[in-house]
Amino acid sequence: MISRKGWIPAILLVLSLVLIAGCTGPAEKTVKAGDNVTVDYIGWFDNGTIFDTSIASVAQDAGIYHPLKDYTPLSFIASSGSMISGFDNATMGMKIGESKNVTLSPAEAYGEYDPEMIIPVNMTDLTSQNITPYVNQTLYVGYTGQQVRVHSIPNNTTVLIDVNHPMAGKTLNFQITVRDIQPGNV
Template sequence: MVEEIRKDLSKKVENGDAVSVDYVGKLEDGTVFDTSVKEAAIEAGMYNEMRGYKPLTFTVGAGQMIKGFDDGVVGMRVGEEKTLKIPPEEAYGEYREELSSEIPVDAVDFTPEVGMQLATETGMRGIVTKVSENNFVIDFNHELAGKTLIFEVKVVSLEA
């Protein structure tokens, strides 16, 4: 039994493995944008009591995670901690100007406000980023597009 546990701890994460990780996701300026760790959320001032803070479980290489995160955990062992620096092209892509549109206020039947989230009939989701007297801007880029992401990751469990 002890030998079996040692073997499990020495196993490295591979594509196809089910892995559970704790993580803290930050922007390059240190701003925390997401975490699975309750204490980190409290420290960052983003704690949400409705959220269950627990390790994130996913299948490595199955496309459930951004590429840089998927690739970054490969080779890690249970208990190992690592900092992943993920460029935009391996995260949510570069910011694309063509996904931001200026629309006349009189073309819609609501009053647009900065921060308002909208969805198109095709399911694209955007956020209103600017409002003027006659127009407003809706941005369909992912909120993390164009950003390098820093993840502090710890492998909690691994199933081959």
């Protein structure tokens, strides 16, 4: 039989074993659809050129640092459609602190390059907005600020604008590190 003094350590031992056995610590959470996920990432092309990152020191080392960019971890709702599908899918099932390298085909990223998305625009539509177009010029369209590129200027009245996403047709590589997972409202 255990004395009264012996009961307290025995109860504490049993409670601690129950808590340890039944608890899921933060490092054991895994990304599920609807969760608010926070990640750090580095994106690079197959040739090794880094095109984007959430980490300032990596951007500086790669020569792509921009002082107006907010170099903080990226947050998004898993499976909400707010991220490119391959990136979103890659985070599913990851745990806090886990890192993963993934290669995304164009279909998993920004789609295949479509030559039919090169559209003619009247030169006057641009010059009336004080834009003097030149080949490879990047323009930002409308309220969304969508990026388009001047593909060519075949004559004095027409400008061909490429409305493909700038990353269309490209294979993208990412290193993804999950920093936080907050359960979604299910």
